[in-house]
Amino acid sequence: MRSSAAALALSLCLAPPALAGSCAGMGDLLTFIEAEGGYSVPSDCPTVDRSDLLASVPALRSQVGAFIPATGHILLAHDLDTDSTLGRSYLLHELVHAAQYRSGAQLHVRCEGELEREAYRLQTSWLRQKGEFREAMLLDWAADALGRCPGDKMAMDY
Template identity: 45%
Template sequence: MKALCAALPLAAFVGALPAQAGDLCPLVAELNLALVRTTDHAPVACPEIGFALLEDQPGLRSQAGAYFPDSGRIELAPDLDLTTAYGQSFLLHEMVHAAQFAEGADRAARCPAALEAEAYRVQADFLQAAGLSRDALFTRMLGEQLGRCGAATDY
């Protein structure tokens, strides 16, 4: 496990959200730097990224993002602001899942909660490096709760 050196420069992403998810590939490339610095995973290819409410997805109603292993698609909440480190941290979280599944993770594994624990840890490290200490602490605590092996999750 490697330490995250610095937060991403946000200047390149300031302004209106891109109209097409493909326009997010430069951001994905930047977030890949954080992914490889803080994990042993390889960078992920720019996935298809959509923006939609997850209300109709069982177990995802309260989430800001989701990764769908069958399609490789990342879905983010439409009000998530990817011009901020906070918003970018959610995309990074889902990119961790993309990397995990690209390297053979399985939803039916003995401890799928460990996948969440890693994604929350990477997200928290990114937030901490960006100077968002309180958000990082909350994210780290949430990851510790949701990432416990042997305990059923309700999400």
């Protein structure tokens, strides 16, 4: 998520938090997040919704997914193919955010950028394990650009 303002805007557009959804079809992603990120595998998962809200909220137009802490929902672009390796990596990224908030990690970071950096790190690690090196490299740039706190310098020099 890019900003608290975007999270607030989306939370106002959504109904009250739904009961957590099934983890069916996410077992491999959750196991990876547990092994690589140290987060516990939940017995229930966030509700995953396909939505055009990402395109309608200006701060989120360029995103294919978002985790909304206020509701516990994951929103995915309606045209994201979660059967593809790249599409599943975006679901994994949002599941990392859900795990971060479930564990209280957001209370122990300097800024939201640190949460983004970790989500991208796990996403790119998963992509590399699947042999998707080009996509991982491109997302490394996003991790560096979006995973900074105010005052941090770019880690990579392009």
